Amino acid sequence: MTLRYYAAAQAAAGRAEESLSAPDGASLAEALEAALAVVRVPASSGTGAPPLAEVLRRCSFLVNEVAVRDRARVLADGDVVDVLPPFAGG
Numbered sequence: 001m002t003l004r005y006y007a008a009a010q011a012a013a014g015r016a017e018e019s020l021s022a023p024d025g026a027s028l029a030e031a032l033e034a035a036l037a038v039v040r041v042p043a044s045s046g047t048g049a050p051p052l053a054e055v056l057r058r059c060s061f062l063v064n065e066v067a068v069r070d071r072a073r074v075l076a077d078g079d080v081v082d083v084l085p086p087f088a089g090g
Helices: 007-013 028-038 052-058
Strands: 002-005 017-019 060-063 066-068 080-084
Touching: 002 007, 007 052, 007 080, 028 052
Parallel strands: 002 080
Antiparallel strands: 002 017, 060 066, 060 080
């Protein structure tokens, strides 16, 4: 599966995209935990970005371009998860 990070999530992850392999039947929550295990950007990295775990708590998600609120949703091989932090603006 592919996780695509946007805005503050991208800054916290230190990259725009992450390819992960997850076991069959893995949930969105499990995929996010797997991302935290592979993304190792220290809080003091100089980017001013908060740690990824903090950002993920506030994010919303799209799976294959469809909004998903339930982190227990099961993902399939090849799914694309967009990680969208809250955006400011009016």
